[in-house]
Amino acid sequence: MAEPATLYKLIILHMLEHIDFPLSNAQISDFFLDREYTDYFTIQQVIHDLMDSGLVRTENTHNSTRYIITPAGKETLHFFHNKISPSIEEDIAAYFQANKLAIKTENAYLSDYYKTPEQEYGVRCQLREKGRTRLDFTLTVQTKEQAEAICTNWQNQADDVFACLMDLLLK
Structure with a gap:
């Protein structure tokens, strides 16, 4: 042993x-x-x-x-x-x-944020499935609180955001 x-x-x-x-x-x-x-x-x-x-x-x-x-x-x-x-x-x-x-x-729902050179916050959100990235985007926001809110909400709403984007873009 x-x-x-x-x-x-x-x-x-x-x-x-x-x-x-x-x-x-x-x-x-x-x-x-x-x-x-x-x-x-x-x-x-x-x-x-x-x-x-x-x-x-x-x-x-x-x-x-x-x-x-x-x-x-x-x-x-x-x-x-x-x-x-x-x-x-x-x-x-x-x-x-x-x-x-x-x-x-x-x-499956990954998010992170970082401070940009312009003193804003970049928020990167990803939706992964079976080891593949299905959606990957970065938003720029003004405050750390906004960045944290997006990261938190991404966990609960990623599927809805993905479905909405697909609906809008495939019209």
Whole structure:
């Protein structure tokens, strides 16, 4: 049996390998905490170690960090996959099955904002489906509050915005 920290790293790599989009820190942590495998601080250290060793990389927005397995991470997982027990693999599959819709939704509607050289805020919104970008646009607004509101509302209204645009543009 692998040392606990090594096993946790392999579990995270396995999770990232078996889903077709990045996972957030909260999604990874929830898996470990729901099953009481370990505590939050240990998982944060393990994630940090995976990043330091180049086995995962991050995709950051203003309100979340998502993790993606690297080719080195895939290679490492390939060599040590047998260290993950079938029961843990079943737990991972069950977690994805139970949380599939929530995980997909959280990863389908992406938004972020940044300050422009003109001292305004650029807000980038994306709608992704099955690893493909279906809609990607940037709006410029005057205030940080407006940028934050757009990012928040994008999560709830992306499908409606997409449908409205399609209706208007295909007339």
